[in-house]
Amino acid sequence: MEPNKNEHNSTMRTRQLRRELLDARASLSTAEREQAATQVLQRLQQLPELQQSVRVGSYVSVRAELNTVAINQWLLEHHAPAVPVLHPFREGNLLFLNVTPETQWRNNAFNIPEPELRCPDVAPLAALDVLLVPLVGFDKQGNRLGMGGGYYDRTLAAWQAGHLPRLLPIGLAYDEQCVESIPAEPWDVPLPRIITPTKLWDFRR
Structure with a gap:
């Protein structure tokens, strides 16, 4: 019974931490969020990996997530962006679709805007160079706390196993989302990397 009790306690701690971090994120003012999004974009623009046009997986920010509107606009102008949609056949998984200024959008089951699913627009993970990842919190070892659905852990499992050597995942976050331990x-x-307004965290060393 003890392992189950420990597992339960760990789950409760994670849920509590997620609530605290979501509250901290939500408490930021509009001006603070706008400044943070601008600073993160500037740091992205300085990355050596983004000095030439590459294929970048991004995401559409919702609620109090770090705003990706300007980031995605810059990616449209200078790179080849793709964004996730809920996988139509594999529950709990994401599928990435290439986007252009002509892309048609709709809201998914979570009320998150996503491109209309067209087979010619599918962007295999193996074809992406960079993947921008949303998060609720992170620690100084690069551990990520998400919303709890496991979508990005499933997405990144092949990368973690070494099957996507060209892919560089980068988390985007506010400074306030950093905690001592996740x-x-x-x-x-x-x-391997997380960008906040004041710092590029590199956990590969």
């Missing part, structure tokens, strides 16, 4: 489960995938 409870890590065996299926959680740590990130």
